Amino acid sequence: MTNHAVLGGNGVIGRETISALLARGHSVSSVGRSASVSAGATSVVADLLDAASVMKAVKGAEVAYLTVGLLYSTKVWRRDWPVIMQNTIDACLAHGTRLVYFDNVYAYGRTDAPMTESTPIRPSSRKGVLRASLLGTLDAVARERGLDVTVGRSADFYGPGAATSAFNTFALDYVAKGKPPVWLFDSNQPHSMTYTPDIGEALAVLGTDERARGRTWHLPTAAPALTGAEYLELATGGELAHKTMTATTMRVGALFVAEARESLEMAYQYTAPYVFDSSAFESTFGIAPTPYREGIAAAQEQASVLTR
Structure with a gap:
Protein backbone atom coordinates (compact mmCIF):
# COMPACT_ATOMS: atom_id res chain seq x y z
CA MET A 1 0.00 0.00 0.00
CA PHE A 157 -15.55 15.89 -19.52
CA TYR A 158 -19.00 14.90 -18.27
CA GLY A 159 -20.29 12.53 -15.63
CA PRO A 160 -22.19 12.13 -12.36
CA GLY A 161 -21.93 15.29 -10.32
CA ALA A 162 -19.67 17.06 -12.83
CA ALA A 163 -20.97 20.53 -12.01
CA THR A 164 -18.38 22.35 -14.16
CA SER A 165 -19.12 20.32 -17.28
CA ALA A 166 -20.87 22.24 -20.07
CA PHE A 167 -22.75 19.10 -21.08
CA ASN A 168 -23.93 18.49 -17.53
CA THR A 169 -24.95 22.12 -17.09
CA PHE A 170 -26.68 22.83 -20.39
CA ALA A 171 -27.97 19.39 -21.29
CA LEU A 172 -28.40 16.96 -18.40
CA ASP A 173 -29.42 19.52 -15.78
CA TYR A 174 -31.87 21.13 -18.20
CA VAL A 175 -33.46 17.77 -19.07
CA ALA A 176 -33.76 16.94 -15.37
CA LYS A 177 -35.75 20.16 -14.97
CA GLY A 178 -37.96 19.37 -17.96
CA LYS A 179 -36.32 22.02 -20.15
CA PRO A 180 -34.97 21.56 -23.70
CA PRO A 181 -31.22 20.81 -23.60
CA VAL A 182 -28.75 23.19 -25.23
CA TRP A 183 -25.58 22.58 -27.26
CA LEU A 184 -23.03 25.29 -27.88
CA PHE A 185 -22.45 26.83 -31.32
CA ASP A 186 -22.91 23.89 -33.75
CA SER A 187 -24.63 20.63 -32.84
CA ASN A 188 -23.67 18.99 -36.14
CA GLN A 189 -19.95 18.75 -35.33
CA PRO A 190 -18.41 15.62 -33.75
CA HIS A 191 -17.19 16.37 -30.25
CA SER A 192 -15.34 13.91 -28.00
CA LEU A 219 -7.17 9.34 -20.96
CA PRO A 220 -9.77 6.80 -22.15
CA THR A 221 -12.43 8.52 -24.24
CA ALA A 222 -15.18 6.75 -26.16
CA ALA A 223 -14.97 6.65 -29.95
CA PRO A 224 -16.22 7.53 -32.40
CA ALA A 225 -17.08 11.00 -31.20
CA LEU A 226 -20.79 11.78 -31.52
CA THR A 227 -22.24 15.05 -32.73
CA GLY A 228 -23.87 17.44 -30.30
CA ALA A 229 -27.27 16.47 -31.68
CA GLU A 230 -26.55 12.79 -31.07
CA TYR A 231 -25.52 13.45 -27.46
CA LEU A 232 -28.72 15.39 -26.88
CA GLU A 233 -30.72 12.59 -28.48
CA LEU A 234 -29.25 10.19 -25.92
CA ALA A 235 -29.95 12.65 -23.10
CA THR A 236 -33.60 13.10 -24.05
CA GLY A 237 -34.51 9.79 -25.64
CA GLY A 238 -35.81 11.88 -28.52
CA GLU A 239 -38.66 13.20 -26.41
CA LEU A 240 -37.49 16.82 -26.14
CA ALA A 241 -36.42 19.19 -28.85
CA HIS A 242 -32.99 20.69 -28.34
CA LYS A 243 -31.62 24.16 -28.83
CA THR A 244 -28.30 25.53 -30.07
CA MET A 245 -26.70 28.51 -28.38
CA THR A 246 -25.38 30.41 -31.39
CA ALA A 247 -22.33 32.63 -31.51
CA THR A 248 -24.60 35.66 -31.76
CA THR A 249 -26.45 34.63 -28.60
CA MET A 250 -23.15 34.06 -26.82
CA ARG A 251 -21.83 37.48 -27.83
CA VAL A 252 -24.95 39.16 -26.52
CA GLY A 253 -24.73 37.13 -23.33
CA ALA A 254 -21.08 38.09 -22.98
CA LEU A 255 -22.16 41.68 -22.37
CA PHE A 256 -23.79 40.58 -19.13
CA VAL A 257 -22.47 37.15 -18.11
CA ALA A 258 -18.82 36.50 -17.29
CA GLU A 259 -19.03 32.79 -18.17
CA ALA A 260 -20.21 33.65 -21.68
CA ARG A 261 -17.33 36.09 -22.16
CA GLU A 262 -14.86 33.45 -21.04
CA SER A 263 -16.33 30.83 -23.38
CA LEU A 264 -16.23 32.85 -26.59
CA GLU A 265 -12.51 32.35 -27.23
CA MET A 266 -13.03 28.58 -27.01
CA ALA A 267 -15.76 28.54 -29.66
CA TYR A 268 -13.39 26.87 -32.15
CA GLN A 269 -13.79 23.65 -30.15
CA TYR A 270 -17.48 23.54 -31.12
CA THR A 271 -17.50 24.98 -34.65
CA ALA A 272 -15.22 22.31 -36.12
CA PRO A 273 -14.59 18.62 -35.43
CA TYR A 274 -13.18 18.08 -31.92
CA VAL A 275 -11.91 14.51 -31.95
CA PHE A 276 -9.74 13.04 -29.19
CA ASP A 277 -7.74 9.82 -29.66
CA SER A 278 -6.94 7.78 -26.54
CA SER A 279 -5.91 4.56 -28.30
CA ALA A 280 -2.34 4.64 -26.89
CA PHE A 281 -3.59 4.46 -23.31
CA GLU A 282 -6.22 1.86 -24.11
CA SER A 283 -3.80 -0.48 -25.89
CA THR A 284 -1.02 -0.07 -23.31
CA PHE A 285 -3.10 -0.60 -20.19
CA GLY A 286 -5.98 -2.66 -21.58
CA ILE A 287 -8.64 -0.26 -20.32
CA ALA A 288 -11.63 0.66 -22.48
CA PRO A 289 -13.68 3.86 -22.07
CA THR A 290 -17.29 3.81 -20.95
CA PRO A 291 -19.71 3.96 -23.92
CA TYR A 292 -21.54 7.28 -24.25
CA ARG A 293 -24.98 5.75 -23.82
CA GLU A 294 -23.97 4.17 -20.50
CA GLY A 295 -22.11 7.23 -19.22
CA ILE A 296 -24.90 9.65 -20.10
CA ALA A 297 -27.47 7.41 -18.41
CA ALA A 298 -25.44 7.38 -15.17
CA ALA A 299 -24.83 11.12 -15.25
CA GLN A 300 -28.47 11.77 -16.03
CA GLU A 301 -29.61 9.65 -13.10
CA GLN A 302 -27.43 11.71 -10.77
CA ALA A 303 -28.73 14.97 -12.27
CA SER A 304 -32.29 13.82 -11.66
CA VAL A 305 -31.52 13.04 -8.02
CA LEU A 306 -29.97 16.47 -7.47
CA THR A 307 -32.99 18.31 -8.90
CA ARG A 308 -35.64 16.48 -6.87
Missing part, protein backbone atom coordinates in the same frame (compact mmCIF):
# COMPACT_ATOMS: atom_id res chain seq x y z
CA THR A 2 1.40 3.40 -1.00
CA ASN A 3 0.44 6.87 0.14
CA HIS A 4 -1.22 9.17 -2.39
CA ALA A 5 -2.20 12.85 -2.06
CA VAL A 6 -4.93 14.23 -4.31
CA LEU A 7 -4.67 18.01 -4.58
CA GLY A 8 -8.13 19.33 -5.34
CA GLY A 9 -9.72 16.29 -3.74
CA ASN A 10 -13.21 17.78 -3.43
CA GLY A 11 -13.64 18.47 -7.15
CA VAL A 12 -15.24 15.88 -9.39
CA ILE A 13 -11.91 14.71 -10.86
CA GLY A 14 -10.34 14.57 -7.42
CA ARG A 15 -13.26 12.58 -6.03
CA GLU A 16 -13.15 10.06 -8.86
CA THR A 17 -9.38 9.68 -8.51
CA ILE A 18 -9.67 9.12 -4.76
CA SER A 19 -12.38 6.51 -5.31
CA ALA A 20 -10.21 4.63 -7.81
CA LEU A 21 -7.16 4.70 -5.55
CA LEU A 22 -9.11 3.56 -2.49
CA ALA A 23 -10.60 0.69 -4.51
CA ARG A 24 -7.03 -0.41 -5.24
CA GLY A 25 -6.25 -0.51 -1.53
CA HIS A 26 -4.08 2.61 -1.31
CA SER A 27 -3.89 5.17 1.47
CA VAL A 28 -5.19 8.49 0.16
CA SER A 29 -5.16 12.06 1.45
CA SER A 30 -7.79 14.38 0.02
CA VAL A 31 -6.32 17.88 -0.04
CA GLY A 32 -8.68 20.83 -0.36
CA ARG A 33 -9.81 24.14 1.07
CA SER A 34 -12.50 22.36 3.08
CA ALA A 35 -12.86 18.97 4.73
CA SER A 36 -12.90 15.96 2.44
CA VAL A 37 -16.20 14.68 1.08
CA SER A 38 -14.68 11.29 0.18
CA ALA A 39 -15.30 8.54 2.73
CA GLY A 40 -12.17 6.53 3.42
CA ALA A 41 -9.72 9.30 2.56
CA THR A 42 -7.71 11.27 5.10
CA SER A 43 -8.88 14.88 5.03
CA VAL A 44 -6.16 17.53 4.70
CA VAL A 45 -7.36 21.12 4.67
CA ALA A 46 -4.83 23.22 2.75
CA ASP A 47 -4.57 26.28 0.52
CA LEU A 48 -2.73 25.38 -2.68
CA LEU A 49 -1.79 29.05 -3.08
CA ASP A 50 0.25 28.83 0.12
CA ALA A 51 3.65 27.18 -0.33
CA ALA A 52 4.01 26.00 3.28
CA SER A 53 0.51 24.52 3.20
CA VAL A 54 1.25 22.52 0.04
CA MET A 55 4.64 21.40 1.39
CA LYS A 56 2.92 19.98 4.46
CA ALA A 57 0.09 18.36 2.48
CA VAL A 58 2.44 16.49 0.12
CA LYS A 59 4.82 15.26 2.84
CA GLY A 60 4.72 11.48 3.11
CA ALA A 61 3.03 10.95 -0.25
CA GLU A 62 4.74 8.79 -2.84
CA VAL A 63 2.47 10.19 -5.55
CA ALA A 64 0.63 13.51 -5.74
CA TYR A 65 -2.18 14.20 -8.21
CA LEU A 66 -2.86 17.79 -9.26
CA THR A 67 -6.56 17.74 -10.15
CA VAL A 68 -7.59 21.17 -8.91
CA GLY A 69 -10.13 23.21 -10.87
CA LEU A 70 -10.20 27.00 -10.79
CA LEU A 71 -12.91 29.51 -11.56
CA TYR A 72 -13.34 29.68 -15.35
CA SER A 73 -11.62 33.03 -15.71
CA THR A 74 -8.48 33.95 -17.65
CA LYS A 75 -7.64 36.53 -15.01
CA VAL A 76 -7.91 33.96 -12.21
CA TRP A 77 -5.96 31.35 -14.18
CA ARG A 78 -3.11 33.77 -14.90
CA ARG A 79 -2.97 34.83 -11.25
CA ASP A 80 -3.36 31.46 -9.53
CA TRP A 81 -2.25 28.62 -11.79
CA PRO A 82 1.48 29.49 -11.90
CA VAL A 83 1.52 29.79 -8.09
CA ILE A 84 -0.26 26.47 -7.58
CA MET A 85 2.00 24.73 -10.06
CA GLN A 86 5.19 26.11 -8.52
CA ASN A 87 4.06 25.22 -5.00
CA THR A 88 3.24 21.69 -6.15
CA ILE A 89 6.55 21.28 -7.97
CA ASP A 90 8.55 22.52 -4.99
CA ALA A 91 6.73 20.18 -2.62
CA CYS A 92 7.18 17.17 -4.91
CA LEU A 93 10.89 17.87 -5.35
CA ALA A 94 11.40 18.38 -1.63
CA HIS A 95 9.73 15.11 -0.69
CA GLY A 96 10.75 12.96 -3.67
CA THR A 97 7.10 12.64 -4.68
CA ARG A 98 5.93 11.66 -8.16
CA LEU A 99 3.51 14.10 -9.76
CA VAL A 100 0.51 13.19 -11.90
CA TYR A 101 -0.91 16.31 -13.53
CA PHE A 102 -4.45 16.35 -14.93
CA ASP A 103 -4.54 18.52 -18.06
CA ASN A 104 -6.99 19.57 -20.78
CA VAL A 105 -6.53 20.08 -24.53
CA TYR A 106 -6.44 23.90 -24.59
CA ALA A 107 -2.69 23.98 -25.30
CA TYR A 108 -3.27 22.22 -28.65
CA GLY A 109 -5.30 25.12 -30.01
CA ARG A 110 -7.14 24.76 -33.30
CA THR A 111 -6.37 21.55 -35.14
CA ASP A 112 -8.01 19.85 -38.11
CA ALA A 113 -6.74 16.37 -37.24
CA PRO A 114 -7.77 14.10 -34.38
CA MET A 115 -5.87 15.04 -31.23
CA THR A 116 -3.18 12.57 -30.15
CA GLU A 117 -0.26 12.79 -27.75
CA SER A 118 1.83 13.92 -30.74
CA THR A 119 -0.38 16.90 -31.60
CA PRO A 120 1.80 20.05 -31.51
CA ILE A 121 1.36 22.54 -28.68
CA ARG A 122 0.05 25.57 -30.59
CA PRO A 123 -2.44 27.40 -28.37
CA SER A 124 -4.93 29.73 -30.04
CA SER A 125 -6.57 31.21 -26.93
CA ARG A 126 -5.47 33.06 -23.82
CA LYS A 127 -6.35 30.09 -21.67
CA GLY A 128 -4.47 27.81 -24.04
CA VAL A 129 -1.36 29.97 -23.77
CA LEU A 130 -1.53 29.70 -19.99
CA ARG A 131 -1.95 25.92 -20.09
CA ALA A 132 0.97 25.64 -22.51
CA SER A 133 3.16 27.69 -20.17
CA LEU A 134 2.37 25.29 -17.32
CA LEU A 135 3.45 22.37 -19.50
CA GLY A 136 6.64 24.26 -20.36
CA THR A 137 7.37 24.74 -16.68
CA LEU A 138 6.88 21.04 -15.97
CA ASP A 139 9.11 20.04 -18.88
CA ALA A 140 11.87 22.40 -17.78
CA VAL A 141 11.81 21.24 -14.15
CA ALA A 142 11.75 17.58 -15.20
CA ARG A 143 14.75 18.15 -17.45
CA GLU A 144 16.78 20.39 -15.16
CA ARG A 145 15.84 19.23 -11.66
CA GLY A 146 14.63 15.68 -12.13
CA LEU A 147 10.93 16.11 -11.39
CA ASP A 148 9.14 12.79 -11.90
CA VAL A 149 5.98 13.93 -13.69
CA THR A 150 3.30 12.22 -15.75
CA VAL A 151 0.55 14.11 -17.58
CA GLY A 152 -2.96 12.74 -18.06
CA ARG A 153 -5.05 14.71 -20.55
CA SER A 154 -8.76 14.47 -21.27
CA ALA A 155 -11.24 15.98 -23.68
CA ASP A 156 -14.22 17.97 -22.37
CA MET A 193 -16.23 13.81 -24.31
CA THR A 194 -14.44 11.97 -21.49
CA TYR A 195 -16.40 10.31 -18.69
CA THR A 196 -15.26 11.46 -15.24
CA PRO A 197 -15.16 8.01 -13.56
CA ASP A 198 -12.93 6.90 -16.45
CA ILE A 199 -10.65 9.88 -15.74
CA GLY A 200 -10.33 8.89 -12.10
CA GLU A 201 -9.54 5.28 -12.98
CA ALA A 202 -6.99 6.36 -15.56
CA LEU A 203 -5.22 8.82 -13.26
CA ALA A 204 -4.94 6.06 -10.66
CA VAL A 205 -3.28 3.91 -13.32
CA LEU A 206 -0.84 6.70 -14.19
CA GLY A 207 0.13 6.98 -10.54
CA THR A 208 0.59 3.26 -9.91
CA ASP A 209 1.76 1.64 -13.17
CA GLU A 210 5.48 1.95 -13.94
CA ARG A 211 4.78 1.92 -17.68
CA ALA A 212 3.10 5.31 -17.40
CA ARG A 213 5.96 7.26 -15.84
CA GLY A 214 7.35 10.37 -17.47
CA ARG A 215 4.96 10.55 -20.42
CA THR A 216 1.83 12.34 -21.54
CA TRP A 217 -1.25 10.16 -21.97
CA HIS A 218 -4.68 10.77 -23.43
Whole structure:
Protein backbone atom coordinates (compact mmCIF):
# COMPACT_ATOMS: atom_id res chain seq x y z
CA MET A 1 0.00 0.00 0.00
CA THR A 2 1.40 3.40 -1.00
CA ASN A 3 0.44 6.87 0.14
CA HIS A 4 -1.22 9.17 -2.39
CA ALA A 5 -2.20 12.85 -2.06
CA VAL A 6 -4.93 14.23 -4.31
CA LEU A 7 -4.67 18.01 -4.58
CA GLY A 8 -8.13 19.33 -5.34
CA GLY A 9 -9.72 16.29 -3.74
CA ASN A 10 -13.21 17.78 -3.43
CA GLY A 11 -13.64 18.47 -7.15
CA VAL A 12 -15.24 15.88 -9.39
CA ILE A 13 -11.91 14.71 -10.86
CA GLY A 14 -10.34 14.57 -7.42
CA ARG A 15 -13.26 12.58 -6.03
CA GLU A 16 -13.15 10.06 -8.86
CA THR A 17 -9.38 9.68 -8.51
CA ILE A 18 -9.67 9.12 -4.76
CA SER A 19 -12.38 6.51 -5.31
CA ALA A 20 -10.21 4.63 -7.81
CA LEU A 21 -7.16 4.70 -5.55
CA LEU A 22 -9.11 3.56 -2.49
CA ALA A 23 -10.60 0.69 -4.51
CA ARG A 24 -7.03 -0.41 -5.24
CA GLY A 25 -6.25 -0.51 -1.53
CA HIS A 26 -4.08 2.61 -1.31
CA SER A 27 -3.89 5.17 1.47
CA VAL A 28 -5.19 8.49 0.16
CA SER A 29 -5.16 12.06 1.45
CA SER A 30 -7.79 14.38 0.02
CA VAL A 31 -6.32 17.88 -0.04
CA GLY A 32 -8.68 20.83 -0.36
CA ARG A 33 -9.81 24.14 1.07
CA SER A 34 -12.50 22.36 3.08
CA ALA A 35 -12.86 18.97 4.73
CA SER A 36 -12.90 15.96 2.44
CA VAL A 37 -16.20 14.68 1.08
CA SER A 38 -14.68 11.29 0.18
CA ALA A 39 -15.30 8.54 2.73
CA GLY A 40 -12.17 6.53 3.42
CA ALA A 41 -9.72 9.30 2.56
CA THR A 42 -7.71 11.27 5.10
CA SER A 43 -8.88 14.88 5.03
CA VAL A 44 -6.16 17.53 4.70
CA VAL A 45 -7.36 21.12 4.67
CA ALA A 46 -4.83 23.22 2.75
CA ASP A 47 -4.57 26.28 0.52
CA LEU A 48 -2.73 25.38 -2.68
CA LEU A 49 -1.79 29.05 -3.08
CA ASP A 50 0.25 28.83 0.12
CA ALA A 51 3.65 27.18 -0.33
CA ALA A 52 4.01 26.00 3.28
CA SER A 53 0.51 24.52 3.20
CA VAL A 54 1.25 22.52 0.04
CA MET A 55 4.64 21.40 1.39
CA LYS A 56 2.92 19.98 4.46
CA ALA A 57 0.09 18.36 2.48
CA VAL A 58 2.44 16.49 0.12
CA LYS A 59 4.82 15.26 2.84
CA GLY A 60 4.72 11.48 3.11
CA ALA A 61 3.03 10.95 -0.25
CA GLU A 62 4.74 8.79 -2.84
CA VAL A 63 2.47 10.19 -5.55
CA ALA A 64 0.63 13.51 -5.74
CA TYR A 65 -2.18 14.20 -8.21
CA LEU A 66 -2.86 17.79 -9.26
CA THR A 67 -6.56 17.74 -10.15
CA VAL A 68 -7.59 21.17 -8.91
CA GLY A 69 -10.13 23.21 -10.87
CA LEU A 70 -10.20 27.00 -10.79
CA LEU A 71 -12.91 29.51 -11.56
CA TYR A 72 -13.34 29.68 -15.35
CA SER A 73 -11.62 33.03 -15.71
CA THR A 74 -8.48 33.95 -17.65
CA LYS A 75 -7.64 36.53 -15.01
CA VAL A 76 -7.91 33.96 -12.21
CA TRP A 77 -5.96 31.35 -14.18
CA ARG A 78 -3.11 33.77 -14.90
CA ARG A 79 -2.97 34.83 -11.25
CA ASP A 80 -3.36 31.46 -9.53
CA TRP A 81 -2.25 28.62 -11.79
CA PRO A 82 1.48 29.49 -11.90
CA VAL A 83 1.52 29.79 -8.09
CA ILE A 84 -0.26 26.47 -7.58
CA MET A 85 2.00 24.73 -10.06
CA GLN A 86 5.19 26.11 -8.52
CA ASN A 87 4.06 25.22 -5.00
CA THR A 88 3.24 21.69 -6.15
CA ILE A 89 6.55 21.28 -7.97
CA ASP A 90 8.55 22.52 -4.99
CA ALA A 91 6.73 20.18 -2.62
CA CYS A 92 7.18 17.17 -4.91
CA LEU A 93 10.89 17.87 -5.35
CA ALA A 94 11.40 18.38 -1.63
CA HIS A 95 9.73 15.11 -0.69
CA GLY A 96 10.75 12.96 -3.67
CA THR A 97 7.10 12.64 -4.68
CA ARG A 98 5.93 11.66 -8.16
CA LEU A 99 3.51 14.10 -9.76
CA VAL A 100 0.51 13.19 -11.90
CA TYR A 101 -0.91 16.31 -13.53
CA PHE A 102 -4.45 16.35 -14.93
CA ASP A 103 -4.54 18.52 -18.06
CA ASN A 104 -6.99 19.57 -20.78
CA VAL A 105 -6.53 20.08 -24.53
CA TYR A 106 -6.44 23.90 -24.59
CA ALA A 107 -2.69 23.98 -25.30
CA TYR A 108 -3.27 22.22 -28.65
CA GLY A 109 -5.30 25.12 -30.01
CA ARG A 110 -7.14 24.76 -33.30
CA THR A 111 -6.37 21.55 -35.14
CA ASP A 112 -8.01 19.85 -38.11
CA ALA A 113 -6.74 16.37 -37.24
CA PRO A 114 -7.77 14.10 -34.38
CA MET A 115 -5.87 15.04 -31.23
CA THR A 116 -3.18 12.57 -30.15
CA GLU A 117 -0.26 12.79 -27.75
CA SER A 118 1.83 13.92 -30.74
CA THR A 119 -0.38 16.90 -31.60
CA PRO A 120 1.80 20.05 -31.51
CA ILE A 121 1.36 22.54 -28.68
CA ARG A 122 0.05 25.57 -30.59
CA PRO A 123 -2.44 27.40 -28.37
CA SER A 124 -4.93 29.73 -30.04
CA SER A 125 -6.57 31.21 -26.93
CA ARG A 126 -5.47 33.06 -23.82
CA LYS A 127 -6.35 30.09 -21.67
CA GLY A 128 -4.47 27.81 -24.04
CA VAL A 129 -1.36 29.97 -23.77
CA LEU A 130 -1.53 29.70 -19.99
CA ARG A 131 -1.95 25.92 -20.09
CA ALA A 132 0.97 25.64 -22.51
CA SER A 133 3.16 27.69 -20.17
CA LEU A 134 2.37 25.29 -17.32
CA LEU A 135 3.45 22.37 -19.50
CA GLY A 136 6.64 24.26 -20.36
CA THR A 137 7.37 24.74 -16.68
CA LEU A 138 6.88 21.04 -15.97
CA ASP A 139 9.11 20.04 -18.88
CA ALA A 140 11.87 22.40 -17.78
CA VAL A 141 11.81 21.24 -14.15
CA ALA A 142 11.75 17.58 -15.20
CA ARG A 143 14.75 18.15 -17.45
CA GLU A 144 16.78 20.39 -15.16
CA ARG A 145 15.84 19.23 -11.66
CA GLY A 146 14.63 15.68 -12.13
CA LEU A 147 10.93 16.11 -11.39
CA ASP A 148 9.14 12.79 -11.90
CA VAL A 149 5.98 13.93 -13.69
CA THR A 150 3.30 12.22 -15.75
CA VAL A 151 0.55 14.11 -17.58
CA GLY A 152 -2.96 12.74 -18.06
CA ARG A 153 -5.05 14.71 -20.55
CA SER A 154 -8.76 14.47 -21.27
CA ALA A 155 -11.24 15.98 -23.68
CA ASP A 156 -14.22 17.97 -22.37
CA PHE A 157 -15.55 15.89 -19.52
CA TYR A 158 -19.00 14.90 -18.27
CA GLY A 159 -20.29 12.53 -15.63
CA PRO A 160 -22.19 12.13 -12.36
CA GLY A 161 -21.93 15.29 -10.32
CA ALA A 162 -19.67 17.06 -12.83
CA ALA A 163 -20.97 20.53 -12.01
CA THR A 164 -18.38 22.35 -14.16
CA SER A 165 -19.12 20.32 -17.28
CA ALA A 166 -20.87 22.24 -20.07
CA PHE A 167 -22.75 19.10 -21.08
CA ASN A 168 -23.93 18.49 -17.53
CA THR A 169 -24.95 22.12 -17.09
CA PHE A 170 -26.68 22.83 -20.39
CA ALA A 171 -27.97 19.39 -21.29
CA LEU A 172 -28.40 16.96 -18.40
CA ASP A 173 -29.42 19.52 -15.78
CA TYR A 174 -31.87 21.13 -18.20
CA VAL A 175 -33.46 17.77 -19.07
CA ALA A 176 -33.76 16.94 -15.37
CA LYS A 177 -35.75 20.16 -14.97
CA GLY A 178 -37.96 19.37 -17.96
CA LYS A 179 -36.32 22.02 -20.15
CA PRO A 180 -34.97 21.56 -23.70
CA PRO A 181 -31.22 20.81 -23.60
CA VAL A 182 -28.75 23.19 -25.23
CA TRP A 183 -25.58 22.58 -27.26
CA LEU A 184 -23.03 25.29 -27.88
CA PHE A 185 -22.45 26.83 -31.32
CA ASP A 186 -22.91 23.89 -33.75
CA SER A 187 -24.63 20.63 -32.84
CA ASN A 188 -23.67 18.99 -36.14
CA GLN A 189 -19.95 18.75 -35.33
CA PRO A 190 -18.41 15.62 -33.75
CA HIS A 191 -17.19 16.37 -30.25
CA SER A 192 -15.34 13.91 -28.00
CA MET A 193 -16.23 13.81 -24.31
CA THR A 194 -14.44 11.97 -21.49
CA TYR A 195 -16.40 10.31 -18.69
CA THR A 196 -15.26 11.46 -15.24
CA PRO A 197 -15.16 8.01 -13.56
CA ASP A 198 -12.93 6.90 -16.45
CA ILE A 199 -10.65 9.88 -15.74
CA GLY A 200 -10.33 8.89 -12.10
CA GLU A 201 -9.54 5.28 -12.98
CA ALA A 202 -6.99 6.36 -15.56
CA LEU A 203 -5.22 8.82 -13.26
CA ALA A 204 -4.94 6.06 -10.66
CA VAL A 205 -3.28 3.91 -13.32
CA LEU A 206 -0.84 6.70 -14.19
CA GLY A 207 0.13 6.98 -10.54
CA THR A 208 0.59 3.26 -9.91
CA ASP A 209 1.76 1.64 -13.17
CA GLU A 210 5.48 1.95 -13.94
CA ARG A 211 4.78 1.92 -17.68
CA ALA A 212 3.10 5.31 -17.40
CA ARG A 213 5.96 7.26 -15.84
CA GLY A 214 7.35 10.37 -17.47
CA ARG A 215 4.96 10.55 -20.42
CA THR A 216 1.83 12.34 -21.54
CA TRP A 217 -1.25 10.16 -21.97
CA HIS A 218 -4.68 10.77 -23.43
CA LEU A 219 -7.17 9.34 -20.96
CA PRO A 220 -9.77 6.80 -22.15
CA THR A 221 -12.43 8.52 -24.24
CA ALA A 222 -15.18 6.75 -26.16
CA ALA A 223 -14.97 6.65 -29.95
CA PRO A 224 -16.22 7.53 -32.40
CA ALA A 225 -17.08 11.00 -31.20
CA LEU A 226 -20.79 11.78 -31.52
CA THR A 227 -22.24 15.05 -32.73
CA GLY A 228 -23.87 17.44 -30.30
CA ALA A 229 -27.27 16.47 -31.68
CA GLU A 230 -26.55 12.79 -31.07
CA TYR A 231 -25.52 13.45 -27.46
CA LEU A 232 -28.72 15.39 -26.88
CA GLU A 233 -30.72 12.59 -28.48
CA LEU A 234 -29.25 10.19 -25.92
CA ALA A 235 -29.95 12.65 -23.10
CA THR A 236 -33.60 13.10 -24.05
CA GLY A 237 -34.51 9.79 -25.64
CA GLY A 238 -35.81 11.88 -28.52
CA GLU A 239 -38.66 13.20 -26.41
CA LEU A 240 -37.49 16.82 -26.14
CA ALA A 241 -36.42 19.19 -28.85
CA HIS A 242 -32.99 20.69 -28.34
CA LYS A 243 -31.62 24.16 -28.83
CA THR A 244 -28.30 25.53 -30.07
CA MET A 245 -26.70 28.51 -28.38
CA THR A 246 -25.38 30.41 -31.39
CA ALA A 247 -22.33 32.63 -31.51
CA THR A 248 -24.60 35.66 -31.76
CA THR A 249 -26.45 34.63 -28.60
CA MET A 250 -23.15 34.06 -26.82
CA ARG A 251 -21.83 37.48 -27.83
CA VAL A 252 -24.95 39.16 -26.52
CA GLY A 253 -24.73 37.13 -23.33
CA ALA A 254 -21.08 38.09 -22.98
CA LEU A 255 -22.16 41.68 -22.37
CA PHE A 256 -23.79 40.58 -19.13
CA VAL A 257 -22.47 37.15 -18.11
CA ALA A 258 -18.82 36.50 -17.29
CA GLU A 259 -19.03 32.79 -18.17
CA ALA A 260 -20.21 33.65 -21.68
CA ARG A 261 -17.33 36.09 -22.16
CA GLU A 262 -14.86 33.45 -21.04
CA SER A 263 -16.33 30.83 -23.38
CA LEU A 264 -16.23 32.85 -26.59
CA GLU A 265 -12.51 32.35 -27.23
CA MET A 266 -13.03 28.58 -27.01
CA ALA A 267 -15.76 28.54 -29.66
CA TYR A 268 -13.39 26.87 -32.15
CA GLN A 269 -13.79 23.65 -30.15
CA TYR A 270 -17.48 23.54 -31.12
CA THR A 271 -17.50 24.98 -34.65
CA ALA A 272 -15.22 22.31 -36.12
CA PRO A 273 -14.59 18.62 -35.43
CA TYR A 274 -13.18 18.08 -31.92
CA VAL A 275 -11.91 14.51 -31.95
CA PHE A 276 -9.74 13.04 -29.19
CA ASP A 277 -7.74 9.82 -29.66
CA SER A 278 -6.94 7.78 -26.54
CA SER A 279 -5.91 4.56 -28.30
CA ALA A 280 -2.34 4.64 -26.89
CA PHE A 281 -3.59 4.46 -23.31
CA GLU A 282 -6.22 1.86 -24.11
CA SER A 283 -3.80 -0.48 -25.89
CA THR A 284 -1.02 -0.07 -23.31
CA PHE A 285 -3.10 -0.60 -20.19
CA GLY A 286 -5.98 -2.66 -21.58
CA ILE A 287 -8.64 -0.26 -20.32
CA ALA A 288 -11.63 0.66 -22.48
CA PRO A 289 -13.68 3.86 -22.07
CA THR A 290 -17.29 3.81 -20.95
CA PRO A 291 -19.71 3.96 -23.92
CA TYR A 292 -21.54 7.28 -24.25
CA ARG A 293 -24.98 5.75 -23.82
CA GLU A 294 -23.97 4.17 -20.50
CA GLY A 295 -22.11 7.23 -19.22
CA ILE A 296 -24.90 9.65 -20.10
CA ALA A 297 -27.47 7.41 -18.41
CA ALA A 298 -25.44 7.38 -15.17
CA ALA A 299 -24.83 11.12 -15.25
CA GLN A 300 -28.47 11.77 -16.03
CA GLU A 301 -29.61 9.65 -13.10
CA GLN A 302 -27.43 11.71 -10.77
CA ALA A 303 -28.73 14.97 -12.27
CA SER A 304 -32.29 13.82 -11.66
CA VAL A 305 -31.52 13.04 -8.02
CA LEU A 306 -29.97 16.47 -7.47
CA THR A 307 -32.99 18.31 -8.90
CA ARG A 308 -35.64 16.48 -6.87
